[in-house]
Amino acid sequence: MHCKYLIIGNSVGGVAASEAIREIDKVGKIVMVSEEPHRVYSRALIPYFIAGRIDLEKMYYRDANFYEKNDILPFLGKKVIKIDFKDRKAEMEDGCKIGYKKLLLATGAAPFIPQMKGLDKERPKDGFFTFSSLDDAMKIKKKIESGIAERAAVLGGGLTGLMAAEALAENGIEVTVVELAGSLLPGVLDETASHLVEEHLEEKSLKISTGRRIVEVVGEESVETAVLDDGTILPCDLLIIGAGVRPRVELARDTGVRVNRGIVVDRRMRTSVNDVYACGDCAEDYDFLQGDFRLLPIWPTAYAGGRVAGFNMCGVEREYRWGTNMNSMHFFGLRIIVAGSITENGDDEVFKKICGDGNYRRIALKDDRVVGMILMNEIEGAGVLLNLMRAGINVKSFKEELLSNDFGLISLPEKLRQEIMT
C-alpha cells in the first residue's frame, strides 16, 4: 500500500498534523498507524476519568467520525516494527508494508518503570498499572468499581503521580505517594510551592513518603504489598506507576535519523532524514527560553509541533516557536500554573509572595525579562505573563505589578498593551 502522508502515532501530535495537512491538501492520502486499538483519546484526561468526573465517551479527543471526516485511513491496533527510510516503506508486525512520500514520527513516550524485586515487566501482577494508557485506565476503573481496591501506592510525586493519587483518593481509596526526591513535584515547583502542595495534600488525607523508593513488590498473582527502601511495608491492592516518561525512539534508533535523548528535529520539525518529521513526546522540541532543543513531553508542544510538522509536510513553511516548560495542574481544588525556569539560578532576580489561602506567586526575571513563573490559586493573567516571556519583553517599568493577584493586560504600560492587542 502507498500513501502520501504516513503518520505513526494516533495521539495529539499525529492528530494536529493530520488536521493541518487537511487545511492545505484535501486529497493526498493520509494513513495513521497506532499500536493502541482505540480512536484518538486524551491521555491527559485519565485522572478525570478515574476520578469519575467524566465518562469514557468524554475521553475521546475528537468525534467518532474524525478519520472519515478528514479522509484518513486509520490502522488502529497495528504496530510498525521497522522503517526503511531509503525505500520509504514502513513494515508492520503482520508483514504488511506501507510506502510513503512524507513520514511523521509521533510515537510518543512510554512510562518509565523502575526496577523492583518481584516485578516482571512483561507479566506484571494484577493490580500493577501505569497511568498513561486507556487500557490501564479501564482496568483501574474496573478494580475500583468492583470494590476490591481499598489501598493504593503511587510511585512518583510528580504531576502524573499526584493527579493519579488525587483521582484514587476521590474514590475513597487510601493512597500513599512514594517519591524518590526530597520533595513533591521536583523540578516542577520550587521548595516553597512544593511545601504548600504537600501540606494541602496531607490535609486531604494523602500519605506522602518523600526521599523513598519502592524496592520490592510482594504478592502471588496480585499486588499485596510494596516494600520501601527503608523497610517500610505498604499494603496495597493497587500499585500505580507515575514516574515520568521516556521518548519512544526505537523506530529511529540506529537508522539515518539522528536521535539524542529524543528524535532530533529543527524548528520546522524536520528530522535529519529528508521528508521525515517528528513531533510530540518522542522528539526534542525547541525551547524559546533556552534557545535550544530538549524533551518537553507536554500537551501544547505536541499539538503545536504536530501542526507545524503537518504544514511543512505539505510544503507550507512554518516554524515552531511556542515551546517551553509549562503546565497547568490542580490538586483537590488547589490550582497551580508554572512556566519557564523554576530552579534557583544565581543570575535571576526572583520576586515572590505568599499570602493565605494557598496563594503563592513567584516570578523570576533575568535581565529584566520574565524567565519563570509559579502561580498558585490566583492564576488569572498567567497567559499574559507567558506572552511576556515568549516575546522577551523588558518589564523593568512595571516589575512591581507582576506580583499583584489581579495582574492582567491592564497592568502593562499602555503602549505595550496596544502592541499586544493589535
Next chain:
Amino acid sequence: MRRIRCREEVCIGCRLCEVWCQVEHSKSKEIINAFLRETAFPRVRVEERGPISISLQCRHCEEPNCVHACISGALYRDLETCVVKHDASKCVGCWSCVLACPYDAIIRDDAHNRVLKCDLCEGREEPICVEKCPNDALIVEAYDAL
C-alpha cells in the same frame, strides 16, 4: 474574519458589556432572572487601573494557543466561520487555556469546573456587548488572514 475590539481611550469602565453578556448567555435572556435565579456568567471581563479601563474578550486568533493547549478537545476553531468555539460539555477545567491565552480572554467558571469565552454571540447580527456599549468603545472589526 471578525473580532471585537475595545477602544480603551473611550471605555468608561461601566461594565455594561459584562452585564449584557451575562444576560445574553443566560437561559432566560432576561436580566432579573439572569442575575438572581440563574448561574450565568459573562464571557467578557473589564479590567481597571485607576482611570483606565478595558473590556477584554476572545480575539478569535487564527492560530489560537488555547486550542493547541486544550487537553479535552473542547476548544476548537471553526474553519468556516473563523470563530474559536468552546464545547462546554467537553471542558474539564484543567485551566491549560488560561495559561495559553495572551489576552486574558478565558473566564474561569469554578462552580462548574469549566471555562467560558466569547462566542461572538452566535445567532445575533451584532454581539450584544457591542450593541449595548454606551460610548461605542466596543466595535466589531474585520481582520485578514495571516
